Amino acid sequence: MNIIEIKELKKDYPLGTTIVPALRGVDLAVAEGDFISIIGPSGSGKTTLLNVIGCIDSPTSGSVKVGGREITALNDTQITDIRLNKIGFIFQTFNLIPVLDVLENIEFPLLLMKKSEAEARKRAEKLVEEVGLKEFSSHRPSELSGGQRQRVAIARALVTNPDIVLADEPTANLDSVTGASILELMRRMNELEKTTFIFSTHDANVLKYARRIVKIKDGVIEKEPAAA
Amino acid sequence: MNLILTIAWRNILRHKGKSLVIGIILFTGAFLMTLGNGVISGMAAGIGKNIIDGFMGDIVLVSDKQKSDNILLEMMGANIEPITSYKVIKPVLAAQPYIQRFLPAGKNLAMLLDENTATPGFAYLIGVDFAEYRKMFPDNLKVIEGGYPAPGDRAMLFPDSQRPEYYNFYNIWFLPEGGKVVKDNLSKEALADIASLPVSSSVVMLGMTSGINSTSDIRFPIKGIMRYGALNKIFGHFCLVDIESYRDCLGYITAADMAAQVPKEEKELLGMEGADLDSLFGGDLMAADHKKASVNTSAPAAVLPRTEDGAYNLVFIKLKPGTGYDKALAGLNRALSDAKGGVRAVPWNKASGAIGSMALIIKSALFIFVMLLFCVAVIIIVNTLTMSALERASELGMMRAVGAQKPFIAGMFLGETAILSAVFGGFGILSGITAVKIIPLLRITTANDMLQLLYGGDFFNPFLSLSDIALTVLQLAAVTIIAALYPMRVAARITPLDAISRD
Numbered sequence: 001m002n003i004i005e006i007k008e009l010k011k012d013y014p015l016g017t018t019i020v021p022a023l024r025g026v027d028l029a030v031a032e033g034d035f036i037s038i039i040g041p042s043g044s045g046k047t048t049l050l051n052v053i054g055c056i057d058s059p060t061s062g063s064v065k066v067g068g069r070e071i072t073a074l075n076d077t078q079i080t081d082i083r084l085n086k087i088g089f090i091f092q093t094f095n096l097i098p099v100l101d102v103l104e105n106i107e108f109p110l111l112l113m114k115k116s117e118a119e120a121r122k123r124a125e126k127l128v129e130e131v132g133l134k135e136f137s138s139h140r141p142s143e144l145s146g147g148q149r150q151r152v153a154i155a156r157a158l159v160t161n162p163d164i165v166l167a168d169e170p171t172a173n174l175d176s177v178t179g180a181s182i183l184e185l186m187r188r189m190n191e192l193e194k195t196t197f198i199f200s201t202h203d204a205n206v207l208k209y210a211r212r213i214v215k216i217k218d219g220v221i222e223k224e225p226a227a228a
Numbered sequence: 229m230n231l232i233l234t235i236a237w238r239n240i241l242r243h244k245g246k247s248l249v250i251g252i253i254l255f256t257g258a259f260l261m262t263l264g265n266g267v268i269s270g271m272a273a274g275i276g277k278n279i280i281d282g283f284m285g286d287i288v289l290v291s292d293k294q295k296s297d298n299i300l301l302e303m304m305g306a307n308i309e310p311i312t313s314y315k316v317i318k319p320v321l322a323a324q325p326y327i328q329r330f331l332p333a334g335k336n337l338a339m340l341l342d343e344n345t346a347t348p349g350f351a352y353l354i355g356v357d358f359a360e361y362r363k364m365f366p367d368n369l370k371v372i373e374g375g376y377p378a379p380g381d382r383a384m385l386f387p388d389s390q391r392p393e394y395y396n397f398y399n400i401w402f403l404p405e406g407g408k409v410v411k412d413n414l415s416k417e418a419l420a421d422i423a424s425l426p427v428s429s430s431v432v433m434l435g436m437t438s439g440i441n442s443t444s445d446i447r448f449p450i451k452g453i454m455r456y457g458a459l460n461k462i463f464g465h466f467c468l469v470d471i472e473s474y475r476d477c478l479g480y481i482t483a484a485d486m487a488a489q490v491p492k493e494e495k496e497l498l499g500m501e502g503a504d505l506d507s508l509f510g511g512d513l514m515a516a517d518h519k520k521a522s523v524n525t526s527a528p529a530a531v532l533p534r535t536e537d538g539a540y541n542l543v544f545i546k547l548k549p550g551t552g553y554d555k556a557l558a559g560l561n562r563a564l565s566d567a568k569g570g571v572r573a574v575p576w577n578k579a580s581g582a583i584g585s586m587a588l589i590i591k592s593a594l595f596i597f598v599m600l601l602f603c604v605a606v607i608i609i610v611n612t613l614t615m616s617a618l619e620r621a622s623e624l625g626m627m628r629a630v631g632a633q634k635p636f637i638a639g640m641f642l643g644e645t646a647i648l649s650a651v652f653g654g655f656g657i658l659s660g661i662t663a664v665k666i667i668p669l670l671r672i673t674t675a676n677d678m679l680q681l682l683y684g685g686d687f688f689n690p691f692l693s694l695s696d697i698a699l700t701v702l703q704l705a706a707v708t709i710i711a712a713l714y715p716m717r718v719a720a721r722i723t724p725l726d727a728i729s730r731d
Contacts, residue, residue: 083631099241
């Protein structure tokens, strides 16, 4: 069963008086529990595609179904609801809440879901242990290294047990060892929880973790090379 | 809610500089609002106390023929129509359960005649039964020289504040009968002339009314020099005289006239049915009367029991404490109308005319000042918070990306402003309350009429009731909400894409 179905997706950005097409008609289907890497050169449309799938950006035209729901027909509240309940997003630049400590950052989405504080704390503690940051639980983001912050971001993305985790170049700002541990963590979560992972990358080392590779160029999906 | 407040509080601590700026504005605004409300309330309470308790009661009855409700200090001393039906009105007033006390009085302008120079001056006369007046307004004045007139005396209590003016104008220093010059009470000019100070213990007054054909110049013996307890500069224009002399002076029907069985037609004539008798006798009558300068000091007191039979201009009414004002006023007007008393009940603030209006103007000006303060505080806070929202676009967009709805983001901003309001604004209100408590202890006085009005008495006496404090808290809450509205909107409109774009 496909958890994501994209047909004829186009996304244009106005740039002054001209229109810059970022996606020129993308068709993509992603099966539940898949582990996909989207690759392509800078400006190819990787981030735009992830943003549209993650309900962060809206398409200019075409159809995008996430979990069977056509997201182009939803209002802001409904889309935010999908982001909260169905999708975990890992940003390139960590993006943690600076005034909350590690545990509070991880439990943040659960509290937005109105889970009890005890339940949220229990789940956050489990995740913080899984990402190896137990001893940093009460640290603020400014007191963590880049790798540690990214692990917190991954824990936050996973804490709600989302159907899909989207990661935009999750290892771009990390050293190779930390990057590898992050990818290992993502693959383990994929195997354990059957969570669908889609991540964009430039890094050839990352590709070996993907079961499926989607190549995008000039806003169009070219071909799907065989997975490593 | 806990999460919102936690983030809000930590953001306040994180952005200490901005928080302090907003906090200081909120503190200053809350302090000045509290103090302003204290001044407004103190003024309202003071004016109420001084005018209602000390001068005219809660309600004033005026003749139905009286055009203006303002009977205190009307422009050019316009005539106040007489009331000739007090005998009808009195039982109506006595029957009203909410009335505590009432006092009929005459009140009009009179010309003060100088026998030496023939240069006229002016003074307001209030004609009363002195004993009843002291029961009605027991503490509003004190006699600083001489004494109170005895019952039935034809006499005047002369206002202390007018003596320097008359001295400068006529070169006469008024003293009570049998009184001596009190050096401490002399004006600077009079003190300079003390060796040859011309004194007088009587005043010749000529009543001034527009609808009466005949007034008389009456010599009033001065029995005492009085000083009003509050607003002396304003009330000091009023001379208290006995009602019978007042009627003589104004050409009204007196109780003595009634005792002499004045024919009905003449009663009507003297009872001021509105006839303009000047047209019958010609325009030089007043001048002729002036020349007569009759002296009535030896007039008998035998008419006292029937004093109420004569004409008045006003009836001052005090209500029982806790009486619903509007209801009482409406009820009284109904009862008076049913009794065909030919009078209407006027609230004190309308009857006090310029003073009531001035109080309202000052009150409004203070209110506008407080509102301006409001606006300035709101504008500065809006700007600071909006800047803060834009600076935090990345963080806010990320929150939206992980599933925070717009109300959560808006709530976070409102939370920050509310916490700052509660802490700094609360401290401002407490400081304002403290200042309002301390200021009366300083006994700040003024001789200025306008400031006396603002002070609500002889010294600055701001006052805060619980409802005033509640009003200030509400005003602060309004500032908080209004100031947070636009930044909340800006913050809530930040999208996850904005956060990513900024990275």
